[in-house]
Amino acid sequence: MFYSPVPLHIPDGFLSIIVAVICWAITALVLAVAVSRTNKSLGEKQVPLMGVMAAFIFAAQMINFPVAGGTSGHLLGGALAAIVLGPWAAMLVLTAVIAVQALLFQDGGLIVMGANILNMGLITAAIGYGLYRGVVNRQRSTKLAIAGAAAWLSVMAGALATAIQLWLSGTSSLQTVVITMLGVHALIGLGEALITVAALAFIFQTRPDLLDEASASAQGSRGWILAGVLISLAVVLLSPLASASPDGLERVAEDTGFLEFAQASPFEFIPDYTVPFLGETPLSTIIAGVIGALVVLGLSILAGRSLQKKS
Amino acid sequence: MHSDAFDRYHHGHSPIHTLDPRVKVLVTIAFIVSNALLPDGAWIAFALAWVFILIANAVSGLGVIFSLKRSFIAFPFALAAITVLFSIPGEPVTSFRFLMWHFTVTDAGLLRFVSIVVRSWLSVQMAILLVAVTEFPKIIHALRHLRVPAVIAVIISFLYRYLFVLADEVMRLLRAREARSGTVAGRRAGGSIAWRAKIAGNMAGQLFLRSYERSDRVYNAMLSRGYKGELMTIHPHHFHADDWRLGLIAFICILITQAAGRLP
Numbered sequence A: 001m002f003y004s005p006v007p008l009h010i011p012d013g014f015l016s017i018i019v020a021v022i023c024w025a026i027t028a029l030v031l032a033v034a035v036s037r038t039n040k041s042l043g044e045k046q047v048p049l050m051g052v053m054a055a056f057i058f059a060a061q062m063i064n065f066p067v068a069g070g071t072s073g074h075l076l077g078g079a080l081a082a083i084v085l086g087p088w089a090a091m092l093v094l095t096a097v098i099a100v101q102a103l104l105f106q107d108g109g110l111i112v113m114g115a116n117i118l119n120m121g122l123i124t125a126a127i128g129y130g131l132y133r134g135v136v137n138r139q140r141s142t143k144l145a146i147a148g149a150a151a152w153l154s155v156m157a158g159a160l161a162t163a164i165q166l167w168l169s170g171t172s173s174l175q176t177v178v179i180t181m182l183g184v185h186a187l188i189g190l191g192e193a194l195i196t197v198a199a200l201a202f203i204f205q206t207r208p209d210l211l212d213e214a215s216a217s218a219q220g221s222r223g224w225i226l227a228g229v230l231i232s233l234a235v236v237l238l239s240p241l242a243s244a245s246p247d248g249l250e251r252v253a254e255d256t257g258f259l260e261f262a263q264a265s266p267f268e269f270i271p272d273y274t275v276p277f278l279g280e281t282p283l284s285t286i287i288a289g290v291i292g293a294l295v296v297l298g299l300s301i302l303a304g305r306s307l308q309k310k311s
Numbered sequence B: 001m002h003s004d005a006f007d008r009y010h011h012g013h014s015p016i017h018t019l020d021p022r023v024k025v026l027v028t029i030a031f032i033v034s035n036a037l038l039p040d041g042a043w044i045a046f047a048l049a050w051v052f053i054l055i056a057n058a059v060s061g062l063g064v065i066f067s068l069k070r071s072f073i074a075f076p077f078a079l080a081a082i083t084v085l086f087s088i089p090g091e092p093v094t095s096f097r098f099l100m101w102h103f104t105v106t107d108a109g110l111l112r113f114v115s116i117v118v119r120s121w122l123s124v125q126m127a128i129l130l131v132a133v134t135e136f137p138k139i140i141h142a143l144r145h146l147r148v149p150a151v152i153a154v155i156i157s158f159l160y161r162y163l164f165v166l167a168d169e170v171m172r173l174l175r176a177r178e179a180r181s182g183t184v185a186g187r188r189a190g191g192s193i194a195w196r197a198k199i200a201g202n203m204a205g206q207l208f209l210r211s212y213e214r215s216d217r218v219y220n221a222m223l224s225r226g227y228k229g230e231l232m233t234i235h236p237h238h239f240h241a242d243d244w245r246l247g248l249i250a251f252i253c254i255l256i257t258q259a260a261g262r263l264p
Helices: A016-040 A046-060 A078-085 A087-105 A113-134 A140-168 A172-206 A208-217 A221-244 A246-255 A259-265 A282-310 B019-038 B044-061 B071-081 B107-133 B137-147 B150-179 B193-226 B241-262
Strands: A064-068 A069-074 B092-097 B101-106
Touching: A016 A087, A016 A113, A016 A140, A016 B019, A046 A078, A046 A087, A046 A259, A046 B150, A064 B193, A069 B137, A078 A113, A078 A140, A078 A208, A087 A113, A087 B137, A113 A221, A140 A172, A140 A221, A172 A221, A208 A221, A208 A246, A208 B092, A221 B092, A221 B107, A221 B241, A282 B107, B019 B044, B019 B137, B019 B241, B044 B107, B044 B241, B071 B107, B071 B137, B071 B241, B092 B107, B107 B137, B137 B150, B150 B193
Parallel strands: none
Antiparallel strands: A064 A069, B092 B101
């Protein structure tokens, strides 16, 4: 009743295990950096703040506005969170939001949660903050305009990343999924941009000190600007390429062998589903299965360990 | 709004309710990973996995088809996979015309599409069961034990704790907007879409400020109650013999499912 799902949350089963694991690895790495940065720069006071802010993003997604014909637009909040909280804190906050959506509401899967966090939390925060950071010393109208553009681009980037993951998993054909995803989200992103700009304008008018604080506390602004601009460029360049001439992108993925790798199940590391020295018997297939499962388990434990050490 | 407005927990005393949350989280993840690893068209294995869920439902005392009833949430997303029906080369099963396009469904495409939907549908049922038989704070505690960084676990528990408070705040904002949005019959109501979006943006900004100021009060209140930067529990978790036994049985079931899906 209060909760409206966002069409970017991938459920379990729609990504191949390899794409899911690669996305988890990237997400875990970025989150490990985010955790160590926030642990260093934030006092214990900031933790309750981030927790309440996570609830804020979740609740803000319930604010909708009627568009036309019974449909309504609402906020995703990635760019807004990055601008008001700073990038690392925003990433943690968005991660918590996506985790609760998956755990409590089954909106988005568990083993594909890495991909969902990457698409809706990390990429959106990087674009939102990176582009905004570039104009943080300009006048207010420029800042608002760039924030709006960043909000729109962040939604498009999330949609494009989702589309590419679905394609690599062999769940959708590239051209169709890119065109539909980007088409739908071009409109959703427009709503996102309008709400983000209006919310920022409201905060500028009432508590400008909060925004100065957030942007002053983050270091390494050059890196963020670079990351934001690079991801935006990638979206702008890749989108027409993938939707107009998908053969090009498919060709690259095929030539590098990545397509086959991403769509295969990891058991194919073990040729023909059998352990070589046992021959082609059912037992051999079962053992091959067990070995595969253990490899995945070991990888995830290793990833968990390294994450723990870094934090 | 009551604090359990968002809660999906169904109270009970079944063996699954009392199972250590770590076991439940691990079995759920193993089950979903196992689904993702099953090859397309492994119908026997898919059926076995579903039987596993049905048994878990029955043991939990929530009713055999409890998870089934709520499992259709992921179905709209199946649209994303619909293109494989036509794009994978294979024997044509059926073809039809829609407007100006001609579609041919192939057998390989159909196999892939149904497999994707079934995998997703099985996985979501397991996740539904997990939150129905485990209190959410216990899940967070289990995640903490499973090496999720402390700061993320704490943010999640705050999110869970304050979600209903801020949802109340949103309800008040929405009600206030509703109350000020009078319409006269026969005349166009409301401004342009940009204007409506601006109003929604103002509400989001308002909500942000209220949340921000609330977090200050929350922190002060917590300090006065002895907060030291990490959440505590009065239910320390210990593995009992039952936890090992049920966990082991579940893992063996999952391995059997895998084997069934891979036998020639």
